[in-house]
Amino acid sequence: MPIKLRDFPRTHFNMPGNAACPGCPETMGIRYVKMALGDKAVLVIPAGCSSVIQGISPKSGINFPILNIVFAAAAAAASGMKAGFEMLGRDDVQVVVWAGDGGTADIGLQAMSGAAERGDDIIYICADNEAYMNTGIQRSGATPYGAWTTTTWTGKKEHKKNIPFIMIAHDAPYVATATVGYPQDFIEKIRKAASVKGFKYIHLLAPCPVGWRFDPALTPEIAQLAVKTGLWPLFEYHNGSLRISSFSRMYRNKEKRTPLEVYLKLQGRFKHLKEDDVKVLEEYIDRLWAWLDLLEKASHPSDTAKQLVKESK
Amino acid sequence: MGYKIEEPQTLFIAPVSKPAPGSVGKTGTWRNEKPVINEEKCVKCLLCWLYCPEDTILRREDDMVYIVYDYCKGCGICAKVCPVDAIEMVPER
Amino acid sequence: MAIKTITGNKAVAHAAKAARVKVIAAYPITPQTTIVETLAEMTEHGELDAKMIRVESEHSALAATLGAAAAGARSFTATSSHGLLLMHEVVWWTSGARIPVVMSVVTRAIGPPWNIHVDHNDIWDQRDSGWIISIAENNQEVFDLTLQAFKISEDPRVYLPMIVGLDGFILSHTVAPVDIPEQEKIDNWLPERRQPYVITPESGIVMGNLATDENYYMMRYSIQAAMVEAKNVIKEIDSEYGEIFGRSYGGLVECFHCDNADYNIVIAGSWSGDAKEAVLKLREEGYDVGVMRVRYFRPWPDEEMRGLLSRSKGVLFIDRSISFGGKGHLMTEALTNLPALANLPAVRGVIAGLGGVDVVAEEFYELTKKFIEEVEEKGRFYDPLYWHIPMVHREKYKPRLPGYELTCYKR
Numbered sequence: 067m068p069i070k071l072r073d074f075p076r077t078h079f080n081m082p083g084n085a086a087c088p089g090c091p092e093t094m095g096i097r098y099v100k101m102a103l104g105d106k107a108v109l110v111i112p113a114g115c116s117s118v119i120q121g122i123s124p125k126s127g128i129n130f131p132i133l134n135i136v137f138a139a140a141a142a143a144a145s146g147m148k149a150g151f152e153m154l155g156r157d158d159v160q161v162v163v164w165a166g167d168g169g170t171a172d173i174g175l176q177a178m179s180g181a182a183e184r185g186d187d188i189i190y191i192c193a194d195n196e197a198y199m200n201t202g203i204q205r206s207g208a209t210p211y212g213a214w215t216t217t218t219w220t221g222k223k224e225h226k227k228n229i230p231f232i233m234i235a236h237d238a239p240y241v242a243t244a245t246v247g248y249p250q251d252f253i254e255k256i257r258k259a260a261s262v263k264g265f266k267y268i269h270l271l272a273p274c275p276v277g278w279r280f281d282p283a284l285t286p287e288i289a290q291l292a293v294k295t296g297l298w299p300l301f302e303y304h305n306g307s308l309r310i311s312s313f314s315r316m317y318r319n320k321e322k323r324t325p326l327e328v329y330l331k332l333q334g335r336f337k338h339l340k341e342d343d344v345k346v347l348e349e350y351i352d353r354l355w356a357w358l359d360l361l362e363k364a365s366h367p368s369d370t371a372k373q374l375v376k377e378s379k
Numbered sequence: 380m381g382y383k384i385e386e387p388q389t390l391f392i393a394p395v396s397k398p399a400p401g402s403v404g405k406t407g408t409w410r411n412e413k414p415v416i417n418e419e420k421c422v423k424c425l426l427c428w429l430y431c432p433e434d435t436i437l438r439r440e441d442d443m444v445y446i447v448y449d450y451c452k453g454c455g456i457c458a459k460v461c462p463v464d465a466i467e468m469v470p471e472r
Numbered sequence: 473m474a475i476k477t478i479t480g481n482k483a484v485a486h487a488a489k490a491a492r493v494k495v496i497a498a499y500p501i502t503p504q505t506t507i508v509e510t511l512a513e514m515t516e517h518g519e520l521d522a523k524m525i526r527v528e529s530e531h532s533a534l535a536a537t538l539g540a541a542a543a544g545a546r547s548f549t550a551t552s553s554h555g556l557l558l559m560h561e562v563v564w565w566t567s568g569a570r571i572p573v574v575m576s577v578v579t580r581a582i583g584p585p586w587n588i589h590v591d592h593n594d595i596w597d598q599r600d601s602g603w604i605i606s607i608a609e610n611n612q613e614v615f616d617l618t619l620q621a622f623k624i625s626e627d628p629r630v631y632l633p634m635i636v637g638l639d640g641f642i643l644s645h646t647v648a649p650v651d652i653p654e655q656e657k658i659d660n661w662l663p664e665r666r667q668p669y670v671i672t673p674e675s676g677i678v679m680g681n682l683a684t685d686e687n688y689y690m691m692r693y694s695i696q697a698a699m700v701e702a703k704n705v706i707k708e709i710d711s712e713y714g715e716i717f718g719r720s721y722g723g724l725v726e727c728f729h730c731d732n733a734d735y736n737i738v739i740a741g742s743w744s745g746d747a748k749e750a751v752l753k754l755r756e757e758g759y760d761v762g763v764m765r766v767r768y769f770r771p772w773p774d775e776e777m778r779g780l781l782s783r784s785k786g787v788l789f790i791d792r793s794i795s796f797g798g799k800g801h802l803m804t805e806a807l808t809n810l811p812a813l814a815n816l817p818a819v820r821g822v823i824a825g826l827g828g829v830d831v832v833a834e835e836f837y838e839l840t841k842k843f844i845e846e847v848e849e850k851g852r853f854y855d856p857l858y859w860h861i862p863m864v865h866r867e868k869y870k871p872r873l874p875g876y877e878l879t880c881y882k883r
Contacts, residue, residue, distance in 0.1 A: 071425040080434035082450035083401035089454035093432040120681035121402025129398045131671045134680030142532030146539025149523040153494040153545050154381045180528030283455030382544040382665040387628040392694040393570045396678040
């Protein structure tokens with residue numbers, strides 16, 4: 067169902083006066099989670115920017131009930147909460163993990179993998195700002211090739227770890243990518259996730275003005291450019307079937323993509339990149355799309371599987 | 380319910396909070412530039428409201444938007460996403 | 473009432489079941505494994521209406537337990553040794569959150585080298601974390617303590633998580649008769665779960681965001697205040713349990729002929745039984761000796777220990793753990809009260825049984841008798857690190873521990 071902005075109530079979806087930096091994509095993202103789920107959700111937040119964004123007790127700058135938890139345990143704590151709610155007869159509560167790329171791709175990967183394998187009924191959202199921003203821009207497993215960080219001064223030598231693909235490999239019933247550049251797409255995906263039983267994963271690209279070195283006014287634009295250059299394809303994987311989302315569909319065609327330089331030039335973290343580096347990234351994009359193509363073709367379930375899925379609903 | 384919330388009898392301080400505005404104070408003081416809305420130009424598309432990371436752009440009953448300057452950090456996203464250039468970033472004194 | 477002849481681990485599972493836990497999250501580790509297995513069986517067979525989360529690590533086990541408890545469900549976990557160490561970060565997080573949770577710790581040595589046998593270094597390693605820490609002597613006490621743990625932990629005067637220790641293999645895998653009271657009686661005694669807050673859409677509670685340093689300080693003060701209060705709660709629950717179920721253990725410590733004895737052994741865990749046996753023999757021979765068995769390591773039984781040290785001629789501490797570069801844990805804790813003592817007894821701290829080395833009643837007998845004879849001969853002395861080195865190694869290792877008088881007894 068298309069989202070009409072006018073239909074949203076005139077309430078606070080986030081709490082202003084929090085500790086986020088100006089132009090922060092995480093506060094944007096958390097607002098969209100609130101818009102999507104309303105008052106029926108609790109968040110589990112591991113260490114990261116979002117633990118700080120909340121600000122200082124007794125107030126909290128994020129408009130959700132939250133269980134803050136140690137860095138490596140977000141998904142596990144959420145599994146426990148969901149089990150608690152279920153045992154108390156509260157199936158109506160959505161338990162949502164809101165974690166950064168460190169808490170997801172690196173230190174929290176094991177707990178998330180466990181929860182996904184168990185099929186625990188939670189929504190896991192990774193707000194990916196592509197480095198450890200909270201501690202001051204150190205590289206993470208999700209930092210892209212070439213990016214400057216305070217632990218990769220000449221640019222990262224390795225590619226970004228592809229977490230959505232790893233979650234697809236877990237056979238999670240719902241996996242999607244999104245970005246703060248297209249809030250409606252993100253909100254729709256959260257709502258879709260909420261309607262699916264089992265482990266749901268949404269990977270939200272969250273361009274960070276401080277860590278990526280760009281003007282804070284450009285957060286949405288950079289996020290949109292990541293999609294338009296083909297670097298961040300938006301897709302949904304639902305019950306074994308992969309579909310490229312509408313905002314990304316036209317970029318299957320390489321010709322239609324915005325040149326990658328446009329995206330890179332706006333960001334200080336890429337300013338040292340040479341032509342060869344750009345090529346490496348372009349090849350990465352091609353490989354990414356080739357994978358998506360394969361997955362899309364391979365993922366149309368057989369009639370039997372479709373039937374089983376239907377029955378399980 | 381399966382549980383009962385019972386107030387402790389001794390000195391008890393739990394590390395808990397409630398969502399509220401201003402958890403680090405009036406963040407409007409962080410601002411270098413201030414977004415100013417030109418109501419005549421505004422087409423009420425609500426994009427600024429949608430993209431504002433802070434929830435400091437609010438909607439009136441008629442969906443005309445206004446800014447809560449106490450908390451606006453002046454990131455400039457609203458001015459950037461406005462399709463009709465109805466928001467201008469004005470330097471603070 | 474039903475007498476079951478079961479292992480300590482089964483006693484744990486039966487206690488968790490009797491407490492009607494709603495969520496269990498645990499990761500198998502020797503020698504805790506059969507707790508997980510039994511609870512999985514109970515939940516799958518419908519004997520226990522609980523959700524079992526088969527987590528992928530102990531770190532996740534306690535995090536899931538805490539998550540469920542924060543949602544309002546009575547929840548339980550169990551671990552041992554390396555599992556407990558892996559979980560240590562969440563151990564602190566749980567007590568800091570002030571959310572009642574119960575955890576069994578089947579005590580086991582820490583590697584390397586790998587060693588699955590009993591040792592108290594894993595459980596005492598949680599000493600500073602703000603958990604109530606208890607340790608049982610036998611399978612019956614394992615059951616009783618685990619059941620009581622829910623009531624203690626969920627008492628509004630306490631609101632702290634609680635560990636119940638049981639010695640690996642010696643209790644965990646050894647069968648003994650355990651009296652399991654009728655469920656109705658337990659239900660009447662154990663109230664519905666109480667907790668200070670829940671994290672639900674309605675409560676709007678946010679747990680754990682930043683606080684000012686001053687508020688953080690006061691939260692720490694509050695945990696200590698709860699620990700002090702817990703002493704009364706523990707004694708109260710121990711005696712009411714005695715009235716209703718017929719078993720009372722004496723609160724923070726169990727006093728075995730220790731009221732007036734000149735000489736006393738301070739010890740914790742399953743081998744207390746062997747120490748008691750030795751004491752009975754010594755008493756028959758006319759030695760005035762008793763045992764103070766530490767049941768609760770946190771809160772530490774300050775008053776009881778102070779009384780014991782003040783009235784004894786000699787106190788023999790027997791530790792199954794060592795704080796490297798320091799001393800045994802029981803002795804270290806007890807002697808923090810020194811300035812408050814009226815009289816100073818002779819003190820010897822024995823380090824024994826690490827990594828499951830067996831120490832039998834005859835050895836306790838010899839150790840104690842030798843200690844008493846030395847005190848009678850020399851008067852007061854302080855011998856904090858008396859290594860009760862295993863017989864096979866005594867000659868070899870004796871000259872290699874400089875700085876301490878190595879006084880091993882010889883058979």
